[in-house]
Amino acid sequence: MMNELLWLCMLMLNFGLITLAWYFWGKQGLFIWIAIAGITANLQVSKTVILFGMTATLGNIVYAGSFLATDILSERFGKKSATRGVWVGFFSILAFTVLMQLALLFAPAPSDEMQIHLVAIFGLLPRIVLASLAAYLVSQSHDIWAFQFWKKRFPGPLWLRNNLSTGVSQLIDSLVFTLIAFLGVFPAGVMVEIVITTYLFKLIVALLDTPFLYLALRLRPPEKADTPGGE
Template structure:
């Protein structure tokens, strides 16, 4: 691997880790996207799937898996440090501790849901991307990008919502939450296809062409 490719891989990994951390920190804020109410993290987290697809295409499955596990390790560190932030006593004159507690407090169930959904969906995304790459004989990047991501996002949404909120909210609400989040993620996954092509071009220096041959 050339030095330039190494530098670009570091950049992609940095963006991936940023998206993971930002998603974890902002997941508690709910926003309206059209008719749907979703965590604002839904705008950031899909970036991770685009990154793993770019890395899978250029660097291969082994490197993509390493990035996934690096993201998992960072998530654990964030959860542990967030706990320190919450329980460590503030200075006597500091008046903003309630805000920190509100932002960084997560129940063990939410943390578990996030971790399980992350590992399952990201691992599937890397695996499925390469299955489709083999089936399409290296052509049709848009096929492997979309099919791997759309299924992975569905796995992520179902696991997280179910583990986090089963028996907490009524079943009808649970289904609506899954549906709302997945529709938004579905749209974002479709929109990100040109950016995956662009990312592959910027990293590898080549366009994925002749895909209809």
């Protein structure tokens, strides 16, 4: 049960930090968090753990939490700001990956002890990197579109558009990543299992972020927030 308790603690900490970033720095704080989440998730995803009897990657919480940040941007400032946040995250992941791949090309000093560990962490196959970037861009773009779509259809219940947009977007993310990364590598049955288990954890995170969305918007009301004209 230790992993499960740590997972819940990380979940609450993740949402709490997003809320604090929004409260203290508004829109810019969310942009910063999206960049942090993109880099952190791509580091944590290299570690697999057992959660509730299933094998899962550790980056799901931080990555799925970035959808809370874009939903806050979408609700308060609209599609333009949320899309900008997505591109901030995409650029951060891409730049970090390129810089670390370049760092691996340097010949280590005879006394160096870190190269082997850096290779183990950052020596990613191009296919995995492509899968991660494609899944991020497609799923986040859908999340923004769907959030605005449901906001126009059902302008009242915030929880409804939050869960409808994020829930479907997380499924798209799992499908795109798995197909690009593992098609032809694993049998179809294994790929289906990967999609189901990955999506299950992301869906749990998506459902649990709803109270924090309400809290974030209450903590920083419109009169204290940046104005859409600040675009």
